[in-house]
Amino acid sequence: MTDTNVHQITEHRRGRVPRVVRERQLLNIAEEFFAQRGYEATSIEEIARVAEISRPIVYEHFGSKEGVYLACVRRARTEFEHALVEAVANTTSLYDTLERGGDAFFSVLERDPRRWAILFGISAPLQGSFGEELTELRFGTVSRIAEILAAHAPDAETERLDVFAHAISGVGEQLGRWWIANPAVPRQRVVSHFRDFAWAGFKQLVPNAD
Amino acid sequence: MTDTNVHQITEHRRGRVPRVVRERQLLNIAEEFFAQRGYEATSIEEIARVAEISRPIVYEHFGSKEGVYLACVRRARTEFEHALVEAVANTTSLYDTLERGGDAFFSVLERDPRRWAILFGISAPLQGSFGEELTELRFGTVSRIAEILAAHAPDAETERLDVFAHAISGVGEQLGRWWIANPAVPRQRVVSHFRDFAWAGFKQLVPNAD
């Protein structure tokens, strides 16, 4: 990442800055670094330098490097979940719901492919609060998906619903990875692949869905 | 992880040890730590201490911490891919293939759930050789899956095949995560969920498959 790049996405206020503004600025900068270089290769020092403050300020806002990362993931997931819920509102058929939901997801990636790395970068169900928090955030998104699916399959067992929500989220994640490796493919085609696969799988298993 | 635990899985030879033996021992130890604590929280020092050698030996074998991690992932994926190919040999129907393939995957997790963290722990398509290598290893496994699927859909476009292989691998990964969070579920039921979802999705989209 060049400094120029960072400056483009950063509200660049110097000197004393109110807490909420500084926090948003730091999250923007941190997200850039984490997405490009990964967790390990990103240092708090770099983030602070781009924001033109000293390291302790970052720690004051987020407690630790893990805290910074979690805040990035939390924000990205919250934003995506809102976009998702909004996208599927006012759809009636399952087919349309999957299409619109998929479109919402891949639109996020199209606007900023680096978001993928934030949403899915660290994956393991590790011991300790860091890993548990990350898993919880993931499961939160899956719950949103399960709620959406539930509207189309009111009689389905909760386990099946839950499992299919996980399955569909897995399909999205992998197709996202594939798309990043094959960026020439237009979004609509990726969405079609996603919608076709998810719809077939889900419909067959919940026959009373439309 | 207790020392007892490590000693159970470790061929515990002290003093001078031939290269290949030491390497296997270090991989076993490293895999334990990485799976339990994650990449960041694992130190080369700890690995060396359990093996009762000094740190430079670890570097001599794997070059860097990333090298140790990559070697763990490479071994785990190679082993799984062998198990997968063997499991689906001599199956004829797509349905059976997906069932046996899924069973092979979830059997690995049942034998050692920590393997999940090695196979999928670090996920991002990061810049730099580390991230590229990890993505390449993942795509290698997906290629094995695509080859298996191709046998059941000889006329399918390569893009569809590739995409569906990714989708199916995503379903497996997420159901694995779900199973780890819900360990009371018997393996057969997880395999059923996987097989049902994958089969429906794939069959619908490749009508000439059985």
Next chain:
DNA sequence: CACGTTACCTACGTAACGTAGCTTACGTGC
């Protein structure tokens, strides 16, 4: 039994996390 090779070691430089303790700007009531 000499000698190369392989396994291993101690000791160091550097980077980065996280914290302690202090300083300075801002705004609000008297």
Next chain:
DNA sequence: GCACGTAAGCTACGTTACGTAGGTAACGTG
């Protein structure tokens, strides 16, 4: 208009852990 609490920021430090330089000692083979 100034005193004072609070919010924003800083320098300096301790600690851990990556990675390397340079050296030692066991093994085996002619």
